[in-house]
Amino acid sequence: xxxxxxxxxxxxxxxxxxxxxxxxxxxxxxxxxxxxxxxxxxxxxxxxxxxxxxxxxxxxxxxxxxxxxxxxxxxxxxxxxxxxxxxxxxxxxxxxxxxxxxxxxxxxxxxxxxxxxxxxxxxxxxxxxxxxxxxxxxxxxxxxxxxxxxxxxxxxxxxxxxxxxxxxxxxxxxxxxxxxxxxxxxxxxxxxxxxxxxxxxxxxxxxxxxxxxxxxxxxxxxxxxxxxxxxxxxxxxxxxxxxxxxxxxxxxxxxxxxxxxxxxxxxxxxxxxxxxxxxxxxxxxxxxxxxxxxxxxxxxxxxxxxxxxxxxxxxxxxxxxx
Numbered sequence: 353x354x355x356x357x358x359x360x361x362x363x364x365x366x367x368x369x370x371x372x373x374x375x376x377x378x379x380x381x382x383x384x385x386x387x388x389x390x391x392x393x394x395x396x397x398x399x400x401x402x403x404x405x406x407x408x409x410x411x412x413x414x415x416x417x418x419x420x421x422x423x424x425x426x427x428x429x430x431x432x433x434x435x436x437x438x439x440x441x442x443x444x445x446x447x448x449x450x451x452x453x454x455x456x457x458x459x460x461x462x463x464x465x466x467x468x469x470x471x472x473x474x475x476x477x478x479x480x481x482x483x484x485x486x487x488x489x490x491x492x493x494x495x496x497x498x499x500x501x502x503x504x505x506x507x508x509x510x511x512x513x514x515x516x517x518x519x520x521x522x523x524x525x526x527x528x529x530x531x532x533x534x535x536x537x538x539x540x541x542x543x544x545x546x547x548x549x550x551x552x553x554x555x556x557x558x559x560x561x562x563x564x565x566x567x568x569x570x571x572x573x574x575x576x577x578x579x580x581x582x583x584x585x586x587x588x589x590x591x592x593x594x595x596x597x598x599x600x601x602x603x604x605x606x607x608x609x610x611x612x613x614x615x616x617x618x619x620x621x622x623x624x625x626x627x628x629x630x631x632x633x634x635x636x637x638x639x640x641x642x643x644x645x646x647x648x649x650x651x652x653x654x655x656x657x658x659x660x661x662x663x664x665x666x667x668x669x670x671x672x673x674x
Contacts, residue, residue: 359414362403364388368421375425383430384421390434391417439489442496445518446487449511453489456642457560460615460649461493463640464558467611471555472500481550481605482506483543483559483598488516488536490558492523495536504537506546513540544597550605557602560615565591592620596627603633606654613640613651624650 358367365384372380389399391413409417420433429452431437437446439453440461446452464480471478478498482491482505491505505520507513520536539546543561566589595614602612612634616624621639627650628637634652642648 359409360406361388361392361399361409362406364409364414364417365399365403368417371421371425375427377424377427383424386430387420387424387433388417391420437487437489439487440493440497442489442492442519442523444487444489444492445515445522447515449509450515451486451512453487456644456646456648457489457615458493459640459642460558460560460613461490463613463649463651464490464494464556464611465497467556467613468494468498468501472498476500477502478555479550479553480504480556480558481547481554481602483546483557483601484508484561484594485516485538486512486560488519488538490560491516491536491538492519494556494558496523502537504539504547504550506539506541506543508540508542510540513538543594544601546601547605552605552607554605554607555610557605557610557612558614559595559598559602561595561598563591563595563616563620565589590620590623591617592623592627595624596630599627599631603631603654608654608656610654611651612654613649615649618646618648621647621650628652 358364365381365388368384368387369381372383377383385396385399389396392399392402394402423433424430431446431452432448435445435447436443437452438444440458444453464482468478468480478501480491480494480498480501480503482488482494482503485491485505485507488505488507491503494501495503505516507516516538520538523536541547543559595616598614599612602614606612612628614624625637625639628634633655635655637650637652639647640649640651
């Protein structure tokens, strides 16, 4: 294969797709189109029109495209090369230092959005907290899709918080005075202890925390080598040490009847329900699937008033089975 992209759009896409396929990239044609569309400053529909016409590829674009294809063939994340990641209707700025949002998390956001919309329809407003917000994906999805939701987002890591701040600011600039920036309060802090001022008042707590067990190295190089470890590994032998802290915080924050939803690995469904059961204050937990049918989130409601403390009773509340 040549070291530089061919001189036309159609030939360039075919060349890049072949090179990416040989490198084991899972979606070589799509990635080739996204990279060249990014280089040309057009969307993929326009790129395909140019490819059909086999329009000439400017030399400077061809050189940058070839460099991007080489980096993608080395399994650098596509989103790091383009600088953006789609999430529901959003386009988020991402790069080194922040977890790239995944399609499976969109269903976690959907549960939070549906509940927030239900509360707004009933009460006129809803308070939503996103713990371990990362890029701000879930928080901004709720804020932009549910008018009347007041969203608070918490992130401890400095690099990830910086990306979230950039995305919240961009949403504010795009939306004007009624934008997400007016209703997302971004806090840099520990998810376990932040937002004490909201204790007992929150309608929805949603989280995609780190939950990968320490010995379970992700298979995809894009994840293992480029997503920050602080966003992946949940600590403890089962990877659920951080999620346990998040769950206790959720019980503290939620009002009676408030909803908790947390993403987890598909092999952690029973453990996640048990984790929720070990915090006094929640009703029976249930497992819900992502869009591919895999068990990927735990959902539970806060019961009546009272402090959220670890429940020492064996098997307390463990009424849901796989």
